[in-house]
Amino acid sequence: MQVSEKDVEQLAFLSRLDLTAEDKAVYTKSLNAILDYLAMLKKLDTAAVEPAAHVLPIKNVFREDKLRQSLDREQVLANAAEVGEGAFVVPRIV
Amino acid sequence: MKLLTLSVHQLGELMxxxxxxxxxxxxxxxERISQVEDEIKAFVTVTEEAALAQARAVDQKRARGExxxxxxGIPMAITDNICTDGVKTTCASRILYNFVPPYDAEAAARLKGAGAVLMGKCSMDEFSIGPAEEKSGFFSARTPFAPEAAPGGSSGGAAAVAAGEAAFTLGSDTAxxxxxxxxxxxxxGLKPTYGRVSRYGLISYASSLDQIxxxxxxxxxxxxxLNTICGHDAKDSTSAAVAGPDFKKSLINDVKGLKIGxxxxxxxxxxxxxxxxxxxxxxxxxxxGAVCEEVSMPHTEYALPAHYIIxxxxxxxxxARYDGVRYGLRVDADDVxxxxxxxxxxxxxxxxxxxIMLGTHVLSAANYDDxxxxxxxxxxxxxxxxxxxFEKFDCLLTPASSTIAGQSRKETDGPLAAYWSKACNIPVNLAGVPAMSLPFGLVxxxxxxxxxxxxxxxxxILLRVGYTLQQNTEQTRLKPGLAC
Known part of the structure; x- marks a missing residue:
């Protein structure tokens, strides 16, 4: 199934990727080439096959809800572009 | 310089x-790094001062008889998607160009704990999203065997070992x-079983396929x-609760009776x-003394598209976590x-x-099932x-790459042409089984x-087969004709 430039615009919006009009045309073309190739999977009948999200029989891991040492706030904030009052600062939201 | 081609064991014994x-x-x-890096470009960051300090600390311990x-005291390097405390870790991406992790990945911590000396961080394709060390956000490494050829995606770590810039390196393998x-x-190069090595501190690309x-x-x-980095880690919830064996016991010069498909x-x-x-x-x-036999695995051709989707x-x-808030690049704008x-x-x-867009597409409600x-x-x-x-065979033997280094690709191979070169590698990640690439001569x-x-x-079994071949043929020990 092919995607249109409008679909790519929506995908870029959902993915939070700012694309130029030129980009949109390029990605539409490359995504469609990939989707054409992926269509080969249709040849294979998998109706009776269980999907495998994981390769090993692993289960959810729980731990006790106990207070533990974590990174210092200063360390955690050290990589941010903008901080203030011990928090990450972002542009106005509302 | 002879030291640059010795094994860890030889170097350790000499020290x-x-x-x-x-x-x-x-x-x-x-010195070697400054001599060859213009050509090889295996490093994104070289940590000269920290390396010398670590080395001196080991020397002092040795002098005290510890x-x-x-x-x-062995020089090592780590690919730039594995976090290293206080050392820039960029994933070769502009979006993480300035990220300095405040902690070590578990595998890095275990190696540092054993005293290995970190020389720096190795280049890679951006976020390891290959296919062939040609898509770095910064620059591309080269194989020491052919300066015009890419070293294979996506790790300069292999080039660093081959060029004598480090005695061993750590990387990751998703495809x-x-x-x-x-x-x-x-x-x-060895990709362990999924879950064998902790992924804590490995910057995720595809979590169900990544392995250090x-x-x-x-x-x-x-x-x-492997003895140093394998074993359960509570900080990685997909880490296997399986005790690592002593892998040195697998260094057996004997493949008699082994069935290889x-x-x-x-x-x-x-x-x-x-x-x-x-x-x-x-x-x-x-x-x-091994028994080799052809076998058919007819689903192999579907592995590549399935891997691409997953x-x-x-x-x-x-x-999705790279949003300009907590780390990495931020481009300012009026609203969030x-x-x-x-x-x-x-x-x-x-x-x-x-x-990212393809992933968003295949996960959308309308396309999810298809x-x-x-x-x-x-x-x-x-x-x-x-x-x-594996009911019939102890292990399988395949090419480690469908192509030879530097081989140009055909346009007719389609949009995923570059991935075709990894067609022999990709099924392994989907199944989570371990696999090893061992040199075998030149073409x-x-x-x-x-x-x-x-x-x-x-x-x-991989160690046993590899060890046997290394004891019996020089084809497994290759030296690039790089000026020393």
């Missing part, structure tokens, strides 16, 4: 005999990134490194000059939504953006096919790698 200090060995490697690991570069650079592993020159070194579908798609070497290796293994889906989710979009639009490269669920079903079939094959001056695949937690 124990006080032939030279770790500081001296580190200086020799730093008991040390053989890894103590063959430990095995193809090893093949192209003439070193050993080593590049080395020698099978005994490989065993030593050669999957037809892997060989059919391989560059003929590389395929010839696989048959040559099979003949040699038979001479040494890895894109997981990447689109994992890479534009800040996110501009940051991500300018921070990620084309390949990464393509994957693509994502379908790919997971194919994964089940691939996994079952490996399980069935027209370029190295060829064998890939051995074992059942889940069957690394011991």
């Amino acid at each position: 124990e005999r006080k032939e030279f200090s770790s500081e001296e060995l580190t200086r020799v490697h730093l 008991e040390l690991s053989l890894l103590a 063959g990134s430990l095995r193809q570069p090893a093949a192209f650079c003439g070193v050993i 592993g080593p590049f080395a020159r020698d099978m005994a070194d490989l065993a030593l490194i 050669l999957p037809k579908e892997y060989l059919a798609n391989t560059e003929p000059r590389a395929a010839v070497k696989i048959w040559e290796a099979a003949a040699q293994l038979e001479e040494l 890895s894109s889906a997981e990447a689109s989710s994992n890479l 939504l534009n800040m996110f979009s501009k940051t991500r639009g300018q921070g990620f490269g084309d390949q990464v953006k393509t994957r 693509y994502y669920v379908k790919a997971l079903q194919v994964r089940t079939l691939i996994k079952q096919e490996f399980a069935r094959t 027209e001056g370029l190295p060829v790698g064998l890939q051995f695949i074992a059942p889940h937690f069957g690394e011991e």
Whole structure:
């Protein structure tokens, strides 16, 4: 199934990727080439096959809800572009 | 310089005999790095001062007569998607160009704990999203065997070991990134079983496929490194609760009676000059007493599209965290939504953006069953096919890459042409089984790698086969004709 430039615009919006009009045309073309190739999977009948999200029989891991040492706030904030009052600062939201 | 081609074991023993200090060995490697880096470009960051300080600390411990690991004082490097405390870790992406992790990845911590000296961080494709160390956000590494050829995606770590810039390195493998570069650079690369090595601190690309592993020159070194990095870690919830064996016990020079399968579908798609070497290796293994037999794994051709879907889906989710807020690049804008979009639009490269959008597409409600669920079903079939094959065989022998280093690709191979070169690697990640790339001679001056695949937690068989070949043929020990 092919995607249109409008679909790519929506995908870029959902993915939070700012694309130029030129980009949109390029990605539409490359995504469609990939989707054409992926269509080969249709040849294979998998109706009776269980999907495998994981390769090993692993289960959810729980731990006790106990207070533990974590990174210092200063360390955690050290990589941010903008901080203030011990928090990450972002542009106005509302 | 002879020191630059020795194994970890040889270097460790020479240091124990006080032939030279770790500081001296580190200086020799730093000199080597400054000498060859213009050509090889295996490093994103070189940590000269920290390396010398670490080396001196090891020397002091040795002078005090403390008991040390053989890894103590050995120069190593780590691929730039594995977090290192206080050392910039960029994933070769503009979006993380300035990220300095405040902690070590578990595997890095274990190696540092053993005293290995970090020389720096190795180059890679942006976020390991390959395919062939050609899509770095910064620059591309080169194989020491052919300066015009890429080292195989996606790790400069193999090039660093081959060029004598580090005695061993640590990388990760989502689609063959430990095995193809090893093949192209003439070193050993091993992707352990999924869950064998903690992924804590490995920057995620496709979490159900990613696994950390080593590049080395020698099978005994490989065993030593695996003994150090394998084992359960509570900080990684997918870490397997399986005790790591003593891999040194698998260094057995004997393959008598071992049953080795050669999957037809892997060989059919391989560059003929590389395929010839696989048959040559099979003949040699038979001479040494193994039984080699062709086998069919008919679902192999579906592995590549399934892997592409699953890895894109997981990447689109994992890479959502780069938003300009907590770390990395931020491109300012008036409102938060534009800040996110501009940051991500300018921070990620084309390949990464393509994957993120494709992943978003295959996970959308309208396409989920046709693509994502379908790919997971194919994964089940691939996994079952490996399980069935391993009922009959102890391990499998395939090419480590469908192409030879530097081979140009045909336009007719389609949009995923570059991934075709990894067609022999990709099924392994889907099934989560361990696999190793071992050098086996040259074709027209370029190295060829064998890939051995074992059942889940069957690394011991890989070590045994690799060790036997290393004891019996010089073809497994390749040296680039790089000026020393």
